[in-house]
Amino acid sequence: MNIEWVRVGDVLELQRTPIEVALTESYKRIGIYSWGRGILHRPEVAGTEMGSLRYFTFPVGSLMLSNIQAWEAAVAVTSEAEANYVASNRFLPYVPTTDRVDVRYLAHYFVSDRGLEQLRYASPGTQVRNRTLGKKLFENLTIPLPPIDEQRRIAAHLDWVQSISRSMESHAGKFPMTVLPRASAAAIIAAELPMTTVGELASVAPETVHPGDPLQGAAEFVGLEHVHSHSGIRHGSRAIGEESGRKFLFRPGQLTYGYLRPYLNKVWVADRIGLCSVEQFVLDPVDGVDPDLLGHLLRSAHVLDQSVAATNQLHLPRLSLKTLLAMQVPDVRRAPRSLVGRLDALRDRFVRAHELSNEMTALKKGLLPAARNEIFTAMR
Incomplete structure (x- = not known):
């Protein structure tokens, strides 16, 4: 590819028209989101x-930069959507002085690592409020300019990648873990079980270990920080x-059962001997109660909603043992054996969906920057 390196001021010029603000009129103003996220439309004001x-009017199709936030990629291209807006003197609209330039290409370039490094060079200062884009410094930057058809192809490709990234964002988080307690409760309700209390299904098992006491085989500490909310999955421990x-x-x-901030819904079925904090109740299922099924019940909306209702007026929410044991819940002693398998599968689907959502979010964040950097860092 034939790359021409040109001075910004040789292909772009600042173009804006000052206005006299009339106190009896109203105005719509623009802003620019950082990190290349487009134009911000502010509410109309008197x-x-x-x-x-x-304040100034500015051309449609200009390369707009925020002179106080260019160092964090506050760069965008104006469109017809901004035709009736005005911009303060903090925004710099540049238009091409030649048909060799595509402003969409330049907008993508200045948000790439290479372009952003140049904008930061042109925005001297040691504090955020002092990092103002210097007009002369900006116009003296040297930038890569492929042939105009290639610029348009690059801009169209990166616009497409951006649309894919935004589509991924709109589909992320469709299965948040906060929905799992209600889904679990619905599965339990479907079993049409009679009601009982938590105290009929479990008893408290307080075996206290003080510093220096025998550990009775315990080698790990599993605190609230080691239990995932809503799923009850342990994600580590401390020796x-x-x-x-x-x-x-x-x-x-x-x-x-984490009774401190019970809305976090941290309930874990132990698979080992260990120690936990005194901010967790240790519960022993009564005979005939499957520990895993009891765990699903205690994490479900049946208990979570009552826990939140009992503590939501407290500055530091703490659920009392007496309140927990008195809660009305379905009697899982009468549940079919298949229920725990269905609840396990439901939890696993939510966990996997949550993991995929996180993976999609990470991919979304990296997709467009990677595409930009691959193109612009290859230009020599």
Whole structure:
């Protein structure tokens, strides 16, 4: 590809027309989102609210830069949607002085790593409020300019990548983990079980371990920070060392229930001997109650909604053991054996959907920058 390196001021010029703000008129003003996210349309305001800044009209199809935020890629191309808007003197609209330039190409370039590095060079200053884009410094930058047809092809390709990225964003998070408790409750309700209380399904099992006491086989600490909200999946632990303060001992088949900030919904079915914090109840399922099924029930909306209702007026929400054990819930002792399998599968689907959503979010964030950088860093 034949790349010509040109000075910005040789192919672009600042073009704007000052206006006299009339106090009896109203005006629509633009802003620019950082990181190449487009034009911001501000609400219409009366002339009396326009402040002391100077205002200008500007051409459609201009390369618009924020002179106070260019260093964080506040760059966009104006369109017909901005035809009736005005911009303050903090915004610099540049238009081509030659038919060799496509402003959409330049907008993508200045948001790439290479272009942004140049904008930061042209925005000297050591503090955010002082990092103002210098007009002369900007116009003296040297930028790569392929043939105009190639610029248009690059701009069209990057516009397409941007549309794909935004489409991915609109589809992300369709299965948030916060929906899982209600989905679990619906599956339990479908089993048409009679009602009972949590206290009929589990008892508290307080085995307290003080510093220096025998650990009774415990080698790990599993606190609230190690349990995922809503899914009850453990994501790590801490080796027991020089413990300070008392802890509770848990055993396989028992459950830890986080009563501090119960809206976080951290309930874990233990598969090992260990210690937990005193901000977790240790519960022992009664005979005939499957620990995993009890875990699903305690994480479901049946318990979560009652926990939130009982603590939402507290500055530091803490659920009392008495309140928890008195809660009305379906009697899972009467549940068919297949229910726990259905709830396991439901949880696993939500967890996988959540993981895919996170992967999509990461991909979305990196897709457009990677595409821009691949193109512009290859230009020599």
